[in-house]
Amino acid sequence: xxxxxxxxxxxxxxxxxxxxxxxxxxxxxxxxxxxxxxxxxxxxxxxxxxxxxxxxxxxxxxxxxxxxxxxxxxxxxxxxxxxxxxxxxxxxxxxxxxxxxxxxxxxxxxxxxxxxxxxxxxxxxxxxxxxxxxxxxxxxxxxxxxxxxxxxxxxxxxxxxxxxxxxxxxxxxxxxxxxxxxxxxxxxxxxxxxxxxxxxxxxxxxxxxxxxxxxxxxxxxxxxxxxxxxxxxxxxxxxxxxxxxxxxxxxxxxxxxxxxxxxxxxxxxxxxxxxxxxxxxxxxxxxxxxxxxxxxxxxxxxxxxxxxxxxxxxxxxxxxxxxxxxxxxxxxxxxxxxxxxxxxxxxxxxxxxxxxxxxxxxxxxxxxxxxxxxxxxxxxxxxxxxxxxxxxxxxxxxxxxxxxxxxxxxxxxxxxxxxxxxxxxxxxxxxxxxxxxxxxxxxxxxxxxxxxxxxxxxxxxxxxxxxxxxxxxxxxxxxxxxx
Amino acid sequence: xxxxxxxxxxxxxxxxxxxxxxxxxxxxxxxxxxxxxxxxxxxxxxxxxxxxxxxxxxxxxxxxxxxxxxxxxxxxxxxxxxxx
Numbered sequence: 022x023x024x025x026x027x028x029x030x031x032x033x034x035x036x037x038x039x040x041x042x043x044x045x046x047x048x049x050x051x052x053x054x055x056x057x058x059x060x061x062x063x064x065x066x067x068x069x070x071x072x073x074x075x076x077x078x079x080x081x082x083x084x085x086x087x088x089x090x091x092x093x094x095x096x097x098x099x100x101x102x103x104x105x106x107x108x109x110x111x112x113x114x115x116x117x118x119x120x121x122x123x124x125x126x127x128x129x130x131x132x133x134x135x136x137x138x139x140x141x142x143x144x145x146x147x148x149x150x151x152x153x154x155x156x157x158x159x160x161x162x163x164x165x166x167x168x169x170x171x172x173x174x175x176x177x178x179x180x181x182x183x184x185x186x187x188x189x190x191x192x193x194x195x196x197x198x199x200x201x202x203x204x205x206x207x208x209x210x211x212x213x214x215x216x217x218x219x220x221x222x223x224x225x226x227x228x229x230x231x232x233x234x235x236x237x238x239x240x241x242x243x244x245x246x247x248x249x250x251x252x253x254x255x256x257x258x259x260x261x262x263x264x265x266x267x268x269x270x271x272x273x274x275x276x277x278x279x280x281x282x283x284x285x286x287x288x289x290x291x292x293x294x295x296x297x298x299x300x301x302x303x304x305x306x307x308x309x310x311x312x313x314x315x316x317x318x319x320x321x322x323x324x325x326x327x328x329x330x331x332x333x334x335x336x337x338x339x340x341x342x343x344x345x346x347x348x349x350x351x352x353x354x355x356x357x358x359x360x361x362x363x364x365x366x367x368x369x370x371x372x373x374x375x376x377x378x379x380x381x382x383x384x385x386x387x388x389x390x391x392x393x394x395x396x397x398x399x400x401x402x403x404x405x406x407x408x409x410x411x412x413x414x415x416x417x418x419x420x421x422x423x424x425x426x427x428x429x430x431x432x433x434x435x436x437x438x439x440x441x442x443x444x445x446x447x448x449x450x451x452x453x454x455x456x457x458x459x460x461x462x463x464x465x466x467x468x469x470x471x472x473x474x475x476x477x478x479x480x481x482x483x484x485x486x487x488x489x490x491x492x493x494x495x496x497x498x499x500x501x502x503x504x
Numbered sequence: 505x506x507x508x509x510x511x512x513x514x515x516x517x518x519x520x521x522x523x524x525x526x527x528x529x530x531x532x533x534x535x536x537x538x539x540x541x542x543x544x545x546x547x548x549x550x551x552x553x554x555x556x557x558x559x560x561x562x563x564x565x566x567x568x569x570x571x572x573x574x575x576x577x578x579x580x581x582x583x584x585x586x587x588x
Binding site for chain 2: 087089091092095096099100101102103104105152155156164167169171172274275277278281303304306307421422423425427429430433488489492493496499500
């Protein structure tokens with residue numbers, strides 16, 4: 022093994038069994054069948070399949086690199102391991118460069134989020150919760166593909182928590198500032214949305230909609246489009262902050278261990294750079310996953326925009342309408358359709374669809390009723406992406422002999438559900454999760470993603486403190502040796 | 505299923521965290537290794553592959569040696585770690 026390269030569990034694993042190869046082939050075959058079958062029925066299902074196959078690639082990459090933002094923050098603070106934080110910074114750099122190129126072609130589907138304190142608060146709630154679940158929003162999807170029922174519980178609790186949170190009022194309404202209510206009332210919303218009732222409606226209409234968002238390239242006033250996207254959006258908003266963070270991580274989490282093994286090298290910038298480079302290349306799997314994710318996420322924006330042009334649409338709602346599927350559209354005849362890598366909102370839609378079938382009215386709020394709709398899962402192209410993230414991960418796990426159906430203990434299940442609920446609340450307050458509110462934003466020149474990351478880091482740090490306290494307390498009672 | 509952390513013999517301990525997912529195995533491993541003296545070994549039993557990646561990196565940073573690795577057909581991983 023080359024020095025400094027982290028050996029992976031794959032290398033000690035057994036050769037892939039014939040049964041696992043067949044199972045992996047069956048999963049691929051299933052998704053192929055879905056793609057080809059639906060395309061044969063209606064060529065417009067190509068739009069759905071584009072989401073599906075990008076999700077499949079994301080799932081494969083996430084599982085291969087064990088790519089998880091919960092791990093990035095939690096392992097850094099809990100066990101001093103920077104591996105995943107490094108991988109994510111690599112992905113940020115690459116995705117930002119590809120995004121800049123895609124934006125320059127005029128085929129970017131990205132829109133900047135408003136800048137506000139909500140990103141920090143949402144990130145903190147999300148980050149605190151994800152320490153307990155074992156995975157971020159995408160991490161839980163790929164771990165579901167590895168056979169973890171606990172991860173599936175996280176996905177469910179995150180989804181249902183969002184669906185319920187965006188609709189409830191009652192006691193929560195007491196927490197709404199009067200200024201939000203007044204601002205929401207002034208917007209002349211359709212009466213059926215009852216926009217001055219419900220915490221989340223007033224949060225959106227009375228607070229978020231009053232904020233402004235713009236990319237760094239726009240803020241810096243670059244007239245030249247190339248400078249705007251490559252210098253403003255990519256270099257200033259993504260690459261430089263990522264390099265600074267990599268330097269900080271090296272200084273506080275990697276340098277000491279590396280210097281212990283390389284004490285013979287003369288001090289100076291060359292030694293420090295060698296150590297930094299060793300950290301960046303330490304986990305090949307994570308780095309490769311970051312590279313593929315960055316490239317695929319950028320390419321997806323280009324492909325989705327190209328398909329929108331092909332079908333003459335600006336939103337999948339128009340496609341569904343043309344296909345005769347009108348159930349579940351928002352009052353603007355739209356559905357959630359970001360056109361790039363995203364999780365959580367489509368999962369909230371899936372949960373809302375189930376709750377609606379059980380008799381709940383979830384269409385009297387802005388989130389579902391006006392903005393995103395509640396399409397049936399099979400008529401929700403973005404949800405196809407979430408399903409296929411699980412499928413792609415399952416294929417990789419099977420091929421690496423790492424698939425194992427694991428049912429959680431009651432303790433793990435409670436952590437998963439509790440943490441998942443917090444992640445759901447955090448993702449709604451933050452207008453996205455580790456992907457939609459961080460990864461996809463910072464890489465497209467939107468500084469709001471760094472606010473979400475700051476909150477997520479603070480929440481993660483606090484979560485690790487709590488978790489350490491809880492484990493020590495538990496072991497002091499249960500293990501003769503204690504901890 | 506409870507976490508098992510026991511002394512097997514002189515200088516040898518076992519930590520069994522089967523059934524636990526991230527972040528439990530790596531945090532328990534870190535805390536167990538903190539209990540050991542230099543040169544003592546920890547036999548770690550777990551079944552969450554992604555925790556393995558973090559444990560490898562943690563051992564590299566701390567200078568602890570993973571002297572043995574095995575994986576059985578049930579996907580259970582058994583590692584022996586010698587404290588630096």
